[in-house]
Amino acid sequence: MHVELQHKHSWQVSPREAVGIQREMAGYVREEPLGKVRTIAGVDVSVRGREVQAAIAVLAFPSLEVVDRAIWSGDVQFPYVPGLLSFREVPAILTAMERLDDMPDVFMTDSQGYAHPRRFGLACHLGVLLDRPAFGVAKTRLTGTYAEPDSNKGARSVLLDREEVIGTVLRTRTGVKPVFVSIGHRITLEEAVELALRCSPRYRIPEPTRQAHTLSRVKSPV
Numbered sequence: 001m002h003v004e005l006q007h008k009h010s011w012q013v014s015p016r017e018a019v020g021i022q023r024e025m026a027g028y029v030r031e032e033p034l035g036k037v038r039t040i041a042g043v044d045v046s047v048r049g050r051e052v053q054a055a056i057a058v059l060a061f062p063s064l065e066v067v068d069r070a071i072w073s074g075d076v077q078f079p080y081v082p083g084l085l086s087f088r089e090v091p092a093i094l095t096a097m098e099r100l101d102d103m104p105d106v107f108m109t110d111s112q113g114y115a116h117p118r119r120f121g122l123a124c125h126l127g128v129l130l131d132r133p134a135f136g137v138a139k140t141r142l143t144g145t146y147a148e149p150d151s152n153k154g155a156r157s158v159l160l161d162r163e164e165v166i167g168t169v170l171r172t173r174t175g176v177k178p179v180f181v182s183i184g185h186r187i188t189l190e191e192a193v194e195l196a197l198r199c200s201p202r203y204r205i206p207e208p209t210r211q212a213h214t215l216s217r218v219k220s221p222v
Contacts, residue, residue, distance in 0.1 A: 090129070093126060
């Protein structure tokens with residue numbers, strides 16, 4: 001599949017330049033209603049030493065049957081810097097995406113989206129580059145404050161940064177730690193939360209990113 005990018009920029013940048021790119025590109029993020037979802041792609045990346053492996057698992061929705069998958073491995077090109085994860089991982093994700101048969105309707109990343117100090121986490125970066133719907137479901141909080149939601153599945157609370165709502169703290173399974181949902185691009189927060197919940201029939205981690213995580217740890221044939 002050919003991947004066409006919007007708002008292109010260089011990946012060969014310093015951390016300071018990367019911050020500048022985030023601040024500029026954050027202005028392109030749009031929160032808008034999502035269209036019909038037939039496929040949802042989970043995205044995850046594993047880094048071992050100097051090697052990065054990106055994995056994409058495409059699931060039919062709402063059946064959650066895996067209908068396509070892709071992995072790509074290569075050398076890490078950007079250092080680990082908190083808040084700049086996308087510069088380390090998105091180039092590998094984009095390369096893996098070229099191995100898919102078709103473009104998914106929406107992307108779910110195992111990372112932050114809008115719930116980021118500069119409102120431009122990996123889910124935003126990927127969504128804006130592709131101009132496709134995307135949202136983040138992170139296992140931990142990066143920024144913001146919240147009240148712990150009730151222990152039952154589906155319980156939620158708002159994630160706030162000062163007075164701004166930047167995401168939702170969601171209990172995807174009764175009695176387990178919540179996840180942190182935020183928009184990436186071209187989706188509303190309520191839609192992102194509902195998709196995360198509907199994609200979590202059995203586990204804390206939604207099925208798209210759970211499948212992608214497993215795939216990211218499989219030894220790549222290339």
